[in-house]
Amino acid sequence: MPVYLHDIPLPEAQQRLWTALQEAGLIGILDVEPIPLDENALGRVLAEPVWALLSSPHYHASAMDGYAVRSADTSAAAPSNPVQLTCGEAAAYVDTGDPLPEWADAVIPIELIEALDETGGLTRQVRRPAAVRIRAAVSPWSHVRPMGEDIVATELVLPAGQVLRPVDLGALAASGQATVKVARRPRVAVLPTGTELVAVGQPVKRGDIIEYNSIVLGAQVKQWGGEVQRYPITADDFEQICARVKEAAQWADLVLLNAGSSAGSEDFSARVVETLGELLVHGVAVRPGHPVILGMLRVDGEPARQIPIIGVPGYPVSAAITGEIFVEPLLAKWLGRQPVKPITVEAALTRKVASPAGDDDYLRVVVGDVNGRRLAAPLSRGAGVITSLVRADGIAIIPRGIQGKEAGEKVQVRLYRSPTELARTLLVIGSHDLTLDLLAQYLMSRGLRLSSSHAGSLGGLIALSRGEAHLAGSHLMDLESGEYNLTYIRKYLPDVRVKVMGWVERQQGLMVAKGNPKMIRALADLARKDVRLVNRQRGAGTRVLLDFHLGKMGISPEQVQGYGQEEFTHMAVAAAVKSGRADTGLGIAGAAQALDLDFIPLYRERYDLIVPESVYESTLFRPVIELATEEAFRKAVAALPGYQTVRMGDILAEM
Numbered sequence: 001m002p003v004y005l006h007d008i009p010l011p012e013a014q015q016r017l018w019t020a021l022q023e024a025g026l027i028g029i030l031d032v033e034p035i036p037l038d039e040n041a042l043g044r045v046l047a048e049p050v051w052a053l054l055s056s057p058h059y060h061a062s063a064m065d066g067y068a069v070r071s072a073d074t075s076a077a078a079p080s081n082p083v084q085l086t087c088g089e090a091a092a093y094v095d096t097g098d099p100l101p102e103w104a105d106a107v108i109p110i111e112l113i114e115a116l117d118e119t120g121g122l123t124r125q126v127r128r129p130a131a132v133r134i135r136a137a138v139s140p141w142s143h144v145r146p147m148g149e150d151i152v153a154t155e156l157v158l159p160a161g162q163v164l165r166p167v168d169l170g171a172l173a174a175s176g177q178a179t180v181k182v183a184r185r186p187r188v189a190v191l192p193t194g195t196e197l198v199a200v201g202q203p204v205k206r207g208d209i210i211e212y213n214s215i216v217l218g219a220q221v222k223q224w225g226g227e228v229q230r231y232p233i234t235a236d237d238f239e240q241i242c243a244r245v246k247e248a249a250q251w252a253d254l255v256l257l258n259a260g261s262s263a264g265s266e267d268f269s270a271r272v273v274e275t276l277g278e279l280l281v282h283g284v285a286v287r288p289g290h291p292v293i294l295g296m297l298r299v300d301g302e303p304a305r306q307i308p309i310i311g312v313p314g315y316p317v318s319a320a321i322t323g324e325i326f327v328e329p330l331l332a333k334w335l336g337r338q339p340v341k342p343i344t345v346e347a348a349l350t351r352k353v354a355s356p357a358g359d360d361d362y363l364r365v366v367v368g369d370v371n372g373r374r375l376a377a378p379l380s381r382g383a384g385v386i387t388s389l390v391r392a393d394g395i396a397i398i399p400r401g402i403q404g405k406e407a408g409e410k411v412q413v414r415l416y417r418s419p420t421e422l423a424r425t426l427l428v429i430g431s432h433d434l435t436l437d438l439l440a441q442y443l444m445s446r447g448l449r450l451s452s453s454h455a456g457s458l459g460g461l462i463a464l465s466r467g468e469a470h471l472a473g474s475h476l477m478d479l480e481s482g483e484y485n486l487t488y489i490r491k492y493l494p495d496v497r498v499k500v501m502g503w504v505e506r507q508q509g510l511m512v513a514k515g516n517p518k519m520i521r522a523l524a525d526l527a528r529k530d531v532r533l534v535n536r537q538r539g540a541g542t543r544v545l546l547d548f549h550l551g552k553m554g555i556s557p558e559q560v561q562g563y564g565q566e567e568f569t570h571m572a573v574a575a576a577v578k579s580g581r582a583d584t585g586l587g588i589a590g591a592a593q594a595l596d597l598d599f600i601p602l603y604r605e606r607y608d609l610i611v612p613e614s615v616y617e618s619t620l621f622r623p624v625i626e627l628a629t630e631e632a633f634r635k636a637v638a639a640l641p642g643y644q645t646v647r648m649g650d651i652l653a654e655m
Helices: 011-022 166-174 214-221 239-248 269-276 316-335 386-391 419-423 434-444 457-465 486-492 523-527 541-552 571-578 588-596 622-628 631-639
Strands: 032-036 066-069 084-085 091-092 106-110 114-116 131-134 156-158 179-183 187-192 227-230 252-259 277-282 295-298 306-313 346-348 360-370 372-378 394-398 410-415 425-431 449-454 472-474 498-512 584-586 598-612 651-654
Touching: 011 277, 011 295, 011 306, 091 588, 114 252, 114 269, 156 166, 187 214, 187 239, 214 227, 214 252, 214 316, 239 252, 239 269, 239 295, 239 306, 252 316, 269 277, 269 295, 269 306, 306 316, 316 386, 346 360, 346 394, 360 386, 360 410, 360 419, 360 425, 360 449, 372 394, 372 425, 419 425, 419 622, 425 457, 434 449, 434 622, 434 631, 457 472, 457 486, 457 541, 457 584, 457 598, 486 498, 498 571, 498 588, 523 541, 523 584, 541 584, 571 588, 584 588, 588 598, 588 651, 622 631
Parallel strands: 187 227, 187 252, 252 306, 346 372, 425 449, 425 472
Antiparallel strands: 032 179, 066 091, 066 106, 084 131, 114 131, 277 295, 295 306, 346 410, 360 372, 360 394, 394 410, 472 598, 498 584, 498 598, 498 651
């Protein structure tokens, strides 16, 4: 069967790899090494079970500062009938941890005795008195740590496969161990390829791509218990790549060959694997990440051996997910531990998603608990959008054979964050604004997270109507009255009581390339044949603003070149202009400044936070109210170009 770019189901791809590894004798711990028992053992995986050499404690030990006694000698003691015990014969002072005298079977805490001198009078010499007086009996073994209370010699302390934690190191030491036998860390070579790549820290020019996949893959390997070696970038040259793979294979247990896994003219990875070994799989029915290569390399030496090689796709999200799907389980096998099992929760999708019918779709989502429901809001799906993984709270896998999910349908989400973090998360769906990023930073210092999904102002109101967000950012202008937000709230939220919280006033205008080469001066210039627009998506407040003013001027969408070219954020519009994909786009001054574009101010608009009454009155939202009146935060917002905070925090309407 041909394997070249022939997508096969994930279970079949995994089975081909496991079968090849089994035939090569590579299923299980690669090697065992003894290491000293110290803090450097943290995170290592026990290769063998550990049995106690000593009991802990290995003698009867005092659990308190006090006096060791025979419990029988105290049986008559009572508040009205104190008992006096002579030190040295019937009572002996002990500190916490001291061994008990062989004749003693209990300890009386020092605060419960009265120290007496030779005359029978009270003395302050509580550690060296002649006698002690007690007014309560003690039972046998009171305040004593009997031998073996914690660990009994010969019992199992830790099983094989345990990933050593700080407390485990203490238990091993207490049981008499000085060294431990752990699984050798698997050695993983990461080989980035691509003529267009430049190393981190090097100057970049048009067409250059900063190489960081090897950093992500290397960090994943270290996190999962492996030892990593990142090799220098190799150009797109078949012979050079073959030489680099052969070099790495002499050291490594696993080679990750990054990029070149597709079928382009400079995609050599599959050919390299075929030349140097056996190509098992080229293409897995997973999105993102389908052009994965799985193979085995022949490694010369005494003895000759085989090692696996994974051709990792070049797109960053595909690369990271390939690590999770293939690399982590393999390292777990070699370390003798269980694969990582993320916490999985059920959540309802906030919007409809379409999926390729033949692939497992790994959907990045942000997750929030709203009105007693756990919700998952999909993020950008581009395989090159590494920030979608940074922002993601988890991954929802839509199995192959399903062409998507409707809004409200349940999905299983593999969490990247703990449920505790989700409980402290404010979920915002709606219009994007730079101040939300600033708000997220300030909230983080107060122990809260702000997680946002950019769906446009109208999308935010619809999400609130379904109870799918804590709040929404909105700047929808009524085309007839010019009023902001209220008309749309009445229409889309008739049954939801909300507060319209003033947030910022900001400047909207046309972003153009530095120097304004097209000499664009006003919105009317969008009707020119030589001007290409990049627009915002339907439902975005900026799109509504544009349509309102184009309508007033009698300019139809058909007259505007690029009217149908849409982006979901102001920064994405700015990037389109910066890259030359468009000549202009309507957006905010802050986005223009961020990408060093010229800005033609046109309109001032109101950007409000629409907050359901129940959320506004909750403890979760209180820090937002506090920040709205905090001088430092308001100054930080006002410092952004084109922003004013005159109405920030004011309740402009209750509906």
